[in-house]
Amino acid sequence: MTSKPRLLKVLDITTFIFFILALLMVFFIAPLEKVMGAVQKVFYFHVAAGWVGMISFMVAAIAGIIYLVKKDSKWDLVGYSAVEIGIAFTMINVITGAIWARPIWNAWWTWDPRLTTATIMELVYFAYLMLRQGIDDPERRNRFSAVYAIVGFISVPLTFFSIRIFDRTIHPVVIGSNDPSAVGAFDMTSLMLQTLLFSILVFTILFADLMWHRIRLGQYMNRVDELKLKIQD
Amino acid sequence: MEHKTSFYKALKAVVWKDLMAELRSKELISGMLVFSLLVIFIFNFSLELSPSTRAAVTAGVIWVTIIFAGTIGLNRSMAVEKDRGCLDGLLLAPVDRTAIYFGKSIANWIFMLIVAAIILPIYSLLYNSNVFSPGLILVILLGSEGYVAVGTLLASMAVQARTRDILLPILLFPVIIPILIAAVKASNGFLTGIPFAELTNWIFLLIAYDVIFTSVAFMVFDAIVEE
Numbered sequence: 001m002t003s004k005p006r007l008l009k010v011l012d013i014t015t016f017i018f019f020i021l022a023l024l025m026v027f028f029i030a031p032l033e034k035v036m037g038a039v040q041k042v043f044y045f046h047v048a049a050g051w052v053g054m055i056s057f058m059v060a061a062i063a064g065i066i067y068l069v070k071k072d073s074k075w076d077l078v079g080y081s082a083v084e085i086g087i088a089f090t091m092i093n094v095i096t097g098a099i100w101a102r103p104i105w106n107a108w109w110t111w112d113p114r115l116t117t118a119t120i121m122e123l124v125y126f127a128y129l130m131l132r133q134g135i136d137d138p139e140r141r142n143r144f145s146a147v148y149a150i151v152g153f154i155s156v157p158l159t160f161f162s163i164r165i166f167d168r169t170i171h172p173v174v175i176g177s178n179d180p181s182a183v184g185a186f187d188m189t190s191l192m193l194q195t196l197l198f199s200i201l202v203f204t205i206l207f208a209d210l211m212w213h214r215i216r217l218g219q220y221m222n223r224v225d226e227l228k229l230k231i232q233d
Numbered sequence: 234m235e236h237k238t239s240f241y242k243a244l245k246a247v248v249w250k251d252l253m254a255e256l257r258s259k260e261l262i263s264g265m266l267v268f269s270l271l272v273i274f275i276f277n278f279s280l281e282l283s284p285s286t287r288a289a290v291t292a293g294v295i296w297v298t299i300i301f302a303g304t305i306g307l308n309r310s311m312a313v314e315k316d317r318g319c320l321d322g323l324l325l326a327p328v329d330r331t332a333i334y335f336g337k338s339i340a341n342w343i344f345m346l347i348v349a350a351i352i353l354p355i356y357s358l359l360y361n362s363n364v365f366s367p368g369l370i371l372v373i374l375l376g377s378e379g380y381v382a383v384g385t386l387l388a389s390m391a392v393q394a395r396t397r398d399i400l401l402p403i404l405l406f407p408v409i410i411p412i413l414i415a416a417v418k419a420s421n422g423f424l425t426g427i428p429f430a431e432l433t434n435w436i437f438l439l440i441a442y443d444v445i446f447t448s449v450a451f452m453v454f455d456a457i458v459e460e
Contacts, residue, residue, distance in 0.1 A: 148390070
């Protein structure tokens with residue numbers, strides 16, 4: 001067993017402190033939105049979690065490409081870790097969205113392009129996990145999951161565009177131009193924007209920290225498997 | 234001295250092999266056909282397809298039927314190769330492996346088109362409404378191409394897994410949702426007589442999907458069959 005690297009310890013503590021700061025900013029510094037009230041505060045972590053979900057799946061697809069080129073199982077571990085983290089954060093994104101949508105849209109769920117795409121993306125990566133479960137040979141499992149991570153990631157923007165042409169969105173686009181048909185849109189004050197950007201930064205650091213831990217865990221799991229084989233011999 | 238059969242020759246041989254095998258056994262197309270008919274009947278009772286509701290859902294019924302039947306066909310076409318060790322034989326042949334992928338895809342595409350060509354007139358007959366239009370045929374050609382391009386790739390992964398019977402639809406369906414949306418919307422447009430110019434968005438989306446996924450599958454297929 002190697003002990004926890006010092007840099008990782010520093011990263012852990014930084015993540016923890018920054019997360020507390022982000023919470024304080026969300027609850028005490030960012031102004032209360034006039035129309036929506038306190039429920040609007042879900043927005044900061046909602047966007048940040050969605051952002052981490054997207055990065056995770058992108059990392060998984062890139063790790064998949066590198067794995068197929070280099071055939072080094074290290075990259076499979078990176079891809080697998082990223083997918084697991086991405087699933088968790090996309091789930092947070094969808095659930096916080098539903099919490100906000102209930103009072104604002106008067107429904108937990110609508111068949112809106114963004115909601116639907118996020119959920120289909122979640123299903124793609126559930127399928128990824130099931131694919132991994134179904135294959136015993138580790139080398140083959142790594143190859144197949146690399147391929148599926150690439151194919152799945154490419155399909156996500158296509159899904160988004162096809163549903164986007166299908167329906168006009170009611171999901172607010174807070175940054176940049178806004179669709180007049182969006183419900184629950186608002187103009188951000190500079191403090192709100194700062195809080196949002198800080199939340200995204202914190203979640204990105206959290207992502208890096210979790211990735212590191214997950215990869216270490218994966219390495220230990222491989223060690224355990226090796227040791228088990230040794231005992232059997 | 235390395236001797237490689239040319240790409241087109243190998244591709245033609247794989248397609249020919251699949252078509253001949255099907256001509257002799259007829260198990261794939263007959264299975265897909267009976268299944269499609271059953272799906273249409275199930276839809277008839279579950280959706281209560283009365284003349285008034287029918288027009289709105291025809292495109293959906295046709296596409297769900299094609300996609301479900303396609304899953305059966307894809308699974309079968311790869312399982313046959315796997316079970317009798319034919320895949321290993323194919324891979325040992327000194328040909329470009331992407332020729333095998335394209336050969337299998339084209340054969341699967343042909344099977345799907347044959348099934349579509351039979352169920353469309355049957356649907357028209359059963360519901361006494363003509364569903365034929367050049368636009369719809371174009372949509373079926375494009376839609377099934379994209380479906381088969383991803384489907385053949387994922388089916389060749391799924392058959393090598395322990396859970397292969399349930400794995401293919403789970404892997405395939407979330408990825409082909411863009412095709413389903415575009416195909417259903419475009420088919421619906423053609424069936425309700427919307428002019429072609431207003432449906433070009435969907436046609437372009439289908440073409441984009443076909444091009445992207447055929448080329449991705451082309452690039453990664455090697456990684457799936459190498460042992």
